[in-house]
Each structure stands twice: as C-alpha cells, then as structure tokens.
Amino acid sequence: MRIAIIGANGQLGRDLCATLALEHDLTPLDHATFELGDPAAVEQLVATNAELVIHPAAYTNVDGCARDPALAYRINGLGTQYVALACQKLNAPLVYISTNEVFAGAANTPYVEYAATGPVNAYGWSKWAGEQVVRELLDRFYIVRVAWLFGGERNFVRTVLRLAANPPESGLRMVADEVGSPTYTPDVSVAVMQLIKQPFYGTYHFVNSGACSRYEFAREILDQAGYGAVPITPIALADYKRDSTPPPYTPLANVAGAALGIIFRSWQEALAAYLASLKI
Numbered sequence: 001m002r003i004a005i006i007g008a009n010g011q012l013g014r015d016l017c018a019t020l021a022l023e024h025d026l027t028p029l030d031h032a033t034f035e036l037g038d039p040a041a042v043e044q045l046v047a048t049n050a051e052l053v054i055h056p057a058a059y060t061n062v063d064g065c066a067r068d069p070a071l072a073y074r075i076n077g078l079g080t081q082y083v084a085l086a087c088q089k090l091n092a093p094l095v096y097i098s099t100n101e102v103f104a105g106a107a108n109t110p111y112v113e114y115a116a117t118g119p120v121n122a123y124g125w126s127k128w129a130g131e132q133v134v135r136e137l138l139d140r141f142y143i144v145r146v147a148w149l150f151g152g153e154r155n156f157v158r159t160v161l162r163l164a165a166n167p168p169e170s171g172l173r174m175v176a177d178e179v180g181s182p183t184y185t186p187d188v189s190v191a192v193m194q195l196i197k198q199p200f201y202g203t204y205h206f207v208n209s210g211a212c213s214r215y216e217f218a219r220e221i222l223d224q225a226g227y228g229a230v231p232i233t234p235i236a237l238a239d240y241k242r243d244s245t246p247p248p249y250t251p252l253a254n255v256a257g258a259a260l261g262i263i264f265r266s267w268q269e270a271l272a273a274y275l276a277s278l279k280i
C-alpha cells in the first residue's frame, strides 16, 4: 500500500517508518518539507497519491502549548483538519495519533477507549480538537491514543539515565502522584501495522500493559540500568512547577485492540528491550 507518514522524523514517526517500510511503499514527510501550519499542506498531501495517511506529527511541547494555546490549536487542531481534508480528497483512511492527555485524569481505573474525555490543559484540548475534526470529516479513520512514549532520543527514560549518570546534589526527585502507561514506540509501530490490515475503524488505546507513577517508572529505569543505588525522593505533582498541568491519572486500557488480537507486553518488558537496544 502507498502510505504517507507525516512527522516522519519524530520519535514515533521514525519507528513507524522503519516498521511499515517492511511491507509498504512509504512517502515520509518531515517538518522540514511539510508544515502542518500551512493550508498548502492539503494539496501537498494529495500529491503523494497515498492510499493511507499516518499522522503522528504534533506540537508536542506541552509547556509551549500552555504558553500559546492558539498555536497549539493551529498545529494540532487546524493542522489535523488539513490532513483530514487531504484524506477526503484522496479517499484514503487516516491513522491519527492522539494522547492520554485527552482525559481529565480524575478516574481511579484505566480509561477505556469510549470513556468520556475532558482535557485539562491546552495540549490536551488541541489534540482533542484534532480527534474531533477527524471524526467529523472522515468515514474511515483509526484514532490511536498512545502515552508516555519512549524509543527515540528525547524521552523520560533518557532524562532519568542522564540524571543517574551525573546526579544533582539534591538527588533525583520524581512525581509520585502522576500515573500513566509507559509505551515503547516500536511496539506501537508493530501494532499500527497490524491494525491497518483490518477495516475496523475507530478509537484505540495502544499502550504497553500495566501502569505506574513517574516515581515508579524512574525507579524501574534505574534498577534495570544498574543504578539501583541511586536514591529518588518522591514528590507531589503540586510541588513540580511547570507551565502545563498534566492530568494526574491516565493509564489507558487497550480493550478495542485486544479484541482484534493486538496485545502489548508489559511496560517493564518493553523498557528492558529499549535499554538492550541502547546496549545498557
């Protein structure tokens, strides 16, 4: 199948390209050549003649989104509208990558695919706007929500490893009351490749199984990477000041994908695979 992948140079985009190239004819579009903030994106995408479009590109700087919500909307909301309009013209299904941050985070059990959403920050609102425009404009789409991604070069795992190699004098401090689903980008990519073989359009939660707090995630990273002796102090989300406030509890349950046989290993096993890929 001819597939156009937007955001091809991003953390998830790179793995999607590597995986899907095994079975498909890809047109990778990176930020240098394709601008979501430009209406010309519609015709540029149409010119690829793609039979399916995958859209993991986004303005992912959550604090930047909080400082400039209008920009967040223009890229993640309106930019996704351009992509959906192009898919209409191409008569091609769209895979839109969304986020755990469409949820409010006030639940106490993992969110299923059809749980009520309720973003609490500008990034979450902008990604929700992207989801809605896909639902409103297209008949054939897969909305794939992912969370707490690791697999590329800039992510929480890399940050913790960097801190562990050169710990600050005050030691490591990690939030203990923000809970989510750490997810390995190669696992998402394989799952997307399985999903697009089937015409079961709709909303999916593609995350590694299990959930943890940021504190527990950091502890596991340190233990698996041989930094077991490095101490971490748990802190409260309220004490970690930043421009964007994350929803506190957003583990996602993969119900819809599992019903199709798309199953994820645990986040701890996925973390071990990532560390092994880094030769750690």
Ligand SMILES: NC(=O)c1ccc[n+]([C@@H]2O[C@H](COP(=O)([O-])OP(=O)(O)OC[C@H]3O[C@@H](n4cnc5c(N)ncnc54)[C@H](OP(=O)(O)O)[C@@H]3O)[C@@H](O)[C@H]2O)c1
Pocket: 007, 008, 009, 010, 011, 012, 013, 030, 031, 032, 034, 035, 036, 037, 055, 056, 057, 058, 059, 060, 075, 097, 098, 099, 100, 101, 127, 146, 147, 148, 149, 150
């Ligand atoms: N990372 C996470 O933990 C996480 C969690 C939940 C959901 N998600 C979602 O998963 C997807 C992939 O995330 P990721 O971690 O792979 O993000 P990423 O590494 O930041 O990749 C996003 C890509 O989009 C590109 N991009 C940004 N603004 C653009 C624009 N205006 N026009 C065209 N391209 C643009 C970026 O290019 P530049 O870098 O050159 O700007 C980058 O290559 C995103 O949709 C994100 O919302 C991520």
